Amino acid sequence: MKIMPNALCWCGSKQKYKRCHMNYDRIVKVKKTEGFVVPKKKWIKNNAQIEGIRESGKINTTILDYVATKIHIGMTTEEIDRLICEKTKELGGIPASLGYQGYPKSVCTSINDVVCHGIPSEKDVLHDGDIINVDVSTIYKDYYSDSSRTFLVGNVKPEVEKLVRVTKECMELGLKEVAPWKTFGKMSSVIDKYAQKHGYTVVRQIGGHGVGLEFHEEPWIGYIDGFGEKLLMSPGMIFTIEPMINMGDGEIYVYEEDDWTVYTSDGLPSAQWEIMVLVTETGYEVLAW
Numbered sequence: 001m002k003i004m005p006n007a008l009c010w011c012g013s014k015q016k017y018k019r020c021h022m023n024y025d026r027i028v029k030v031k032k033t034e035g036f037v038v039p040k041k042k043w044i045k046n047n048a049q050i051e052g053i054r055e056s057g058k059i060n061t062t063i064l065d066y067v068a069t070k071i072h073i074g075m076t077t078e079e080i081d082r083l084i085c086e087k088t089k090e091l092g093g094i095p096a097s098l099g100y101q102g103y104p105k106s107v108c109t110s111i112n113d114v115v116c117h118g119i120p121s122e123k124d125v126l127h128d129g130d131i132i133n134v135d136v137s138t139i140y141k142d143y144y145s146d147s148s149r150t151f152l153v154g155n156v157k158p159e160v161e162k163l164v165r166v167t168k169e170c171m172e173l174g175l176k177e178v179a180p181w182k183t184f185g186k187m188s189s190v191i192d193k194y195a196q197k198h199g200y201t202v203v204r205q206i207g208g209h210g211v212g213l214e215f216h217e218e219p220w221i222g223y224i225d226g227f228g229e230k231l232l233m234s235p236g237m238i239f240t241i242e243p244m245i246n247m248g249d250g251e252i253y254v255y256e257e258d259d260w261t262v263y264t265s266d267g268l269p270s271a272q273w274e275i276m277v278l279v280t281e282t283g284y285e286v287l288a289w
């Protein structure tokens, strides 16, 4: 479809097309002829949406900063859930995970060999030497944000501490590959190779996602070599970088009793870091961490 230069832009900015995404569409046209997969228009956020999602992201980051000061030996994951639920409400937000597809809590708390989606419980107590991923997601004025960190509890074995550190480095190295008109493939390949170099395995079945107007949007993002080799990043996209990295092999299973908790099959630990990133005209902006 041809849009007239003076018509309103498709992105919803209420700007004239020629002053908004006309040049963007020119680039898209060229990239398509070069064989790349270009982002769908609905994946592109306009400035008003970005501003709203940025505010939501600030709250999410504040909540994780707060949780970081509270984690201690003897704490239950139920307590973490309560702290997060209260803090989110205090900041004017709503926990996005609460009630999402029937999920019963305000946060995911994943200890040691839990890969992700651990459900907070009175029964789960933090012990000296544990690692715990706390995955926070917030709705603020209808805008969604999502990020997670893995915390060390007390004295963690050096090899487990290294898994957590390398996982963070994987996320950071991936972030460096975020730029307009670069492929997701480059980012994913860098993450996978760095994990492999340390003898670890990136979980294949669970990945990242677009986010902002909804909790989980397209595209699904894998962090394994070979994913998205032709799929382009473009300005206005917002997505998570959240590799889950296992000390052992990549095999996982979902605990049947709750249908949520994902464990490593070999019982070895798994770590994860998640940030939410915007592709800008010149590079990237981290919106939540």
Ligand SMILES: [Zn+2]
Pocket (backbone or CB within 6 Å): 009, 010, 011, 012, 013, 015, 020, 021
């Ligand atoms: Zn536009």
